Amino acid sequence: MKDDAYSLNRFITDLRHTACEGRDEHWVIATMRPLVQRFALSCSWLEPRHYQADSAQGFGVHVLHEEPDHTLAVFAVSWLPGRGIPPHDHGTWAIVGGVDGPEKNVFWERTDDRTRPGYAExxxxxxxxxxxxxxxxxxxxxxxxxxxxxxxxxxxxxxxGKHVNFTDRSQFDPDRRRETPFILKLA
Structure with missing residues (x-):
């Protein structure tokens, strides 16, 4: 069911309230999860530009909200057909809600001891x-x-929990066993 009444402003207010509770990230994620679902299914925020993607990158990142200190960032991300993103982390917690179309997520575990810079299994x-x-x-x-x-x-x-370009996030190449810094190109 679409919820046209759940505006971006109300969504951000609800997220801020939850984030300010000061509890651990598992509580924050669990509490925000239904808010993300509700907003993802609403149609009040969608614009045609949110479907635009960078052909070189394979996806588009549209900032809907970011706090001045870079915490609590909200993006609309569009994915081109047949494209995606290699293994990566976020440097923070993340909640992703499906809006339009199926997306395959593959989950990975790190098996090395993390002592070699630039190396990851x-x-x-x-x-x-x-x-x-x-x-x-x-x-x-x-x-x-x-x-x-x-x-x-x-x-x-x-x-x-924080804009990913302001965290120490990494992108991984499992075949070459490489870890590199990862910065998004924003639309």
Whole structure:
């Protein structure tokens, strides 16, 4: 069911209230999860530009909200058909809500001892295709990759404890066993 009355301003107010409770991230994620689902399914915030994606990057990142200190960032992310993003972490907790179309998430575990800079060993630990209304809650340290296996642009809503370009996040190449810093190109 679409909820046209749940505006971006109300959503941000609800997220701020939850974030200010000062509890641990698992409580914050659990409490925000239904808010993200409700807002992802509402149509009050969607604009045609949210479906635009950078062809070189394979996806588009549209900032809907960011606190002045970079905490509590909200993005609309569009994924081009057949494209995605390699394994990465966020440097913070993340909650992703499906808006339009299926997106495949593959989850990874780090198996090395993290003592060698730029080196990382990963193994796949699971996968899940999520659709509109589905919500993925990822605590800090979660590593996943995303792929749009459909023939049209898909869209998801992303809420982060901190804007990911202001965290020490990494992108991984499991075949080459590499870890590199990861900064998003924003639309």
């Amino acid at each position: 990963l193994r796949q630990s699971g996968e899940r295709v999520f659709r509109p209304g589905d919500v993925l809650a990822m605590p800090s340290g979660t590593i996943h990759s995303v792929c749009n296996e459909s023939d049209h642009v898909t869209l998801s809503l992303h809420v982060y």
